[in-house]
Amino acid sequence: MKHERAMERRRFLKGTLGAASLVALSGCDNLTQSGWFPSVLNKAERWTEAVQRAVTPKDALAKEYGVADIPKIFPANGNTDPGTEQYAEHVARSFSGWMLEVVGLVQVPRSWSLAALKELPARTQITRHDCVEGWSAIGKWTGIPVGDLMRQVEPLPNARYAIFHCADVDDEGIAYYESIAVADCYHPQTILAYELNDTPLDVPHGAPLRLRFERQLGYKQAKYVTKIELVESLTGIGGGKGGYWEDQGYEWYAGI
Amino acid sequence: MALLIQSEIVVSQETDQRPMAEPPASEAFSTAGNPEVSSPPAMERVYRHRLPVRISHWLNVPFLIILIMSGLQIFNAHPALYWGDRSDRDQPMLSIRSVQADSGETKGITTILGHYFDTTGVLGYSNGMRRAFPDWATIPSAKWLAMGRQWHLFFAWLFVINGLIFTAYAFASRHAARDLTPTGKDWRGIGKSLKDHLSLRHPSGEEAKRYNVLQKLAYAAILFIVAPLIVLTGLAMSPTIDIAFPWILIILGGRQAARTIHFVACFSFVSFIVIHVFQVILTGSFNNIRSMVTGWSIIKREEVRHEA
Numbered sequence: 298m299k300h301e302r303a304m305e306r307r308r309f310l311k312g313t314l315g316a317a318s319l320v321a322l323s324g325c326d327n328l329t330q331s332g333w334f335p336s337v338l339n340k341a342e343r344w345t346e347a348v349q350r351a352v353t354p355k356d357a358l359a360k361e362y363g364v365a366d367i368p369k370i371f372p373a374n375g376n377t378d379p380g381t382e383q384y385a386e387h388v389a390r391s392f393s394g395w396m397l398e399v400v401g402l403v404q405v406p407r408s409w410s411l412a413a414l415k416e417l418p419a420r421t422q423i424t425r426h427d428c429v430e431g432w433s434a435i436g437k438w439t440g441i442p443v444g445d446l447m448r449q450v451e452p453l454p455n456a457r458y459a460i461f462h463c464a465d466v467d468d469e470g471i472a473y474y475e476s477i478a479v480a481d482c483y484h485p486q487t488i489l490a491y492e493l494n495d496t497p498l499d500v501p502h503g504a505p506l507r508l509r510f511e512r513q514l515g516y517k518q519a520k521y522v523t524k525i526e527l528v529e530s531l532t533g534i535g536g537g538k539g540g541y542w543e544d545q546g547y548e549w550y551a552g553i
Numbered sequence: 554m555a556l557l558i559q560s561e562i563v564v565s566q567e568t569d570q571r572p573m574a575e576p577p578a579s580e581a582f583s584t585a586g587n588p589e590v591s592s593p594p595a596m597e598r599v600y601r602h603r604l605p606v607r608i609s610h611w612l613n614v615p616f617l618i619i620l621i622m623s624g625l626q627i628f629n630a631h632p633a634l635y636w637g638d639r640s641d642r643d644q645p646m647l648s649i650r651s652v653q654a655d656s657g658e659t660k661g662i663t664t665i666l667g668h669y670f671d672t673t674g675v676l677g678y679s680n681g682m683r684r685a686f687p688d689w690a691t692i693p694s695a696k697w698l699a700m701g702r703q704w705h706l707f708f709a710w711l712f713v714i715n716g717l718i719f720t721a722y723a724f725a726s727r728h729a730a731r732d733l734t735p736t737g738k739d740w741r742g743i744g745k746s747l748k749d750h751l752s753l754r755h756p757s758g759e760e761a762k763r764y765n766v767l768q769k770l771a772y773a774a775i776l777f778i779v780a781p782l783i784v785l786t787g788l789a790m791s792p793t794i795d796i797a798f799p800w801i802l803i804i805l806g807g808r809q810a811a812r813t814i815h816f817v818a819c820f821s822f823v824s825f826i827v828i829h830v831f832q833v834i835l836t837g838s839f840n841n842i843r844s845m846v847t848g849w850s851i852i853k854r855e856e857v858r859h860e861a
Contacts, residue, residue, distance in 0.1 A: 322694060325692045329704075338707040352798075357797065360799060362638070372642070430698065431630060547699045552793035
């Protein structure tokens with residue numbers, strides 16, 4: 298009697314555990330492949346954005362470190378060389394012909410040569426770069442506050458997103474781009490950097506111009522920036538999700 | 554009905570003397586003070602877990618499984634841990650890699666504080682794939698960081714909401730103070746309890762009606778130390794949260810330290826779950842699961858057992 302009950306119990310447990318692990322493994326993979334479930338999961342991005350924006354003062358700064366905190370190596374991740382002929386020419390000419398355009402929903406579209414940008418008041422910040430993969434690195438960035446450029450071009454009231462167009466394309470020829478809220482362009486630490494650790498940006502780190510947006514993860518820090526375009530909506534640009542990585546399933550709001 | 558009587562653990566006594574092996578089928582019960590009860594009953598039905606605790610408990614089962622497995626997916630994107638604020642790749646505290654041996658064979662190597670372990674088949678290299686944690690341990694099973702994050706960050710919200718509701722309930726209802734806080738008597742008996750646990754002897758009769766001291770400590774630690782810590786260290790990995798609340802990284806010792814603590818807290822949960830499930834099975838899985846489903850647990854009375 299007792300033995301039978303124990304057997305029954307064991308069978309019940311085995312069945313339960315087996316079913317549970319099946320549900321956990323194949324069930325989760327099936328849900329992942331379904332159309333509706335990822336869009337449910339995706340809701341969390343809006344909750345996170347709403348809460349994080351609510352608790353973070355608009356102009357609060359990311360921690361700035363000391364020179365002693367800078368490591369020997371700042372890893373270069375993602376695309377480390379645009380690899381196009383056009384870009385190779387810019388490298389050969391030390392980016393002397395590089396232009397940055399600011400266009401779209403602005404009163405005064407403008408463009409600057411790299412040399413002209415370097416004439417503008419610069420900001421230097423030693424900040425932590427947090428990669429979506431989990432690692433962090435600390436670097437000293439020098440560049441032009443994007444807010445200063447915005448004040449020159451005067452965004453129209455309906456401009457919501459700033460698209461950063463980049464010079465690089467992936468293996469399939471898809472162009473890199475990124476976007477942040479126009480409001481975030483005015484954060485004092487949002488800069489277009491041209492120096493890392495007191496030397497001009499090298500190719501792996503995004504020469505000659507890259508975005509530093511210290512409130513969010515590394516994949517938002519667009520490299521090889523050629524153009525900032527202000528738009529009202531992200532649809533119709535790239536895959537429509539607001540960035541190369543976003544089109545691959547990463548969150549547009551990369552605050553965590 | 555029973556749910557309304559929440560101030561005390563409700564004890565009912567089965568007056569009919571059934572054979573020990575059969576749990577009473579009757580739902581009827583009388584209160585402990587019933588004068589009609591004269592002889593010691595064979596077993597008691599004890600109202601052990603109230604509804605909010607039961608709901609919160611069962612929600613945590615899928616939530617934790619999903620959070621752990623999707624967390625391992627995220628970890629796999631950079632399978633190394635560090636202390637401080639940055640990742641110095643030449644000196645991780647822990648790393649899981651795959652290496653090509655001289656024989657041409659691929660091996661999984663786990664390094665903890667400078668000590669190497671061959672973990673081929675599980676960590677570093679498994680099922681012919683170079684990956685830190687194996688595919689059966691991650692959500693999704695394939696390497697897919699973006700989707701792992703989607704799962705993790707969605708269920709993190711549900712886990713936090715569930716935890717906040719439970720915490721509010723546990724303090725308001727005095728569940729935390731009454732059932733989870735060790736008493737002076739508990740502390741004095743900790744040595745005996747430890748010995749009993751190690752020899753797999755478990756309390757019965759009156760003693761089994763409440764949590765023993767190690768149980769209280771385990772539950773209190775996981776609920777009020779490890780769970781808040783895993784949420785705090787998770788938030789600490791957010792660059793925006795670090796701007797809003799700079800003190801978090803100051804107390805944790807840096808963003809990479811926070812990530813390491815998050816990982817350790819995760820495996821505290823895994824250890825807790827393994828021991829918890831082991832104890833549930835050891836002390837009667839059917840009765841235990843029933844009591845977490847219905848609230849009611851059957852306690853055998855010692856006197857009767859001695860007679861029988």
